[in-house]
Amino acid sequence: MSDDEPVVHESAYVDDGVVIGRGTKVWHFSHLISGSVIGAECSIGQNVVVGPDVAIGDRCRIQNNVSVYAGVTLEDGVFCGPSCVFTNVYNPRAEVSRKDEFRSTVVRRGATIGANATIVCGNEIGAYAFIGAGAVVNRPVAAHALVVGTPARQIGWMSHDGERLGEDLTCPRSGRRYEEVGGQLREITSSSPEA
Template sequence: MISPDARIHESAYVDEPNNIGAGTRVWHFSHVLADCDIGENCILGQNVMVGPDVTIGNGCKLQNNVAVYRGVTLEEDVFCGPSCVFTNVLTPRAHVERKTEFGPTLVKRGATIGANATIVCGNTIGAYSMIAAGAVVTKDVADFALVAGLPAKQIGWVSKAGERLTQDLICPRTGEKYEEYDGGLRLASGDL
């Protein structure tokens, strides 16, 4: 079902069936293939392709030229920068059908993927993590991790607000205190 409160530009194609939540906007020349579940208050920018069988949580923003293929799940409040790329097969060939080899990709809530970054399938992008522009992610990314490079490597930590954390692990924007544990990071209050 497409919510009557969703706005779909006249140049966009939305195949049926689909679920598109209230307040979601699908902009110029975008295509949503069948059997997708797109939450409320999402923005799909110009020339975005979604699906089939993709789940996008509430509040996600996909900038221009993003393609989200089968096997990708975006939890709520995920930001995908312009022209970031998701893959769904590790060893594609034009002459060989590999639909049975699609690898899942999970992008957890609040994560940011920078412009022109590539996310190789079969990996999980942690909650509130940040993938630098142009990075190539070839392995799982921890919650709150800041990764950059080819292949992407962790270069620091970021807060829920997206600010890079210094050694004191206090967010300069919100004052929230974080703590490291078992190679990961969490709010000192114990919340994610």
């Protein structure tokens, strides 16, 4: 077996019709359900359920005890903390079938979802957003936003590198600089030509 081939633990179950990208690892007791596509170089933790028909991008990390249901899309580089929750029906009842009422949830590139956070269906998590542990997200989250609490509220901004930004909006790890424009964060790029 080459380093590029997916590694699936013997206790994991992969349905027919699942596509797993190169270098992806699927750990103990996980179940990948038919129609799902898992990108390259992902880590699918223990006791994870994916699908059916879920798309997961490259380099995603899904920690233990997470279910990624139909209607959820994870773009590249998404981190899902242990036991975080995605819903797919807004008002579920055990005795009422609502499979035709699934609402889609999109988690954009590089976002982080903390342990035990809940993402209510029908919302978009912006690129590089950071959802604090235990937060309950019931509305869309802007790119780079740091949100915490129940219901989740924004308390700051995060850099591409996952560092909380101070008042100067400069990443302490990379030095990348940002500016806030109309309630959104954007990176300041140098427009001066190289000498």
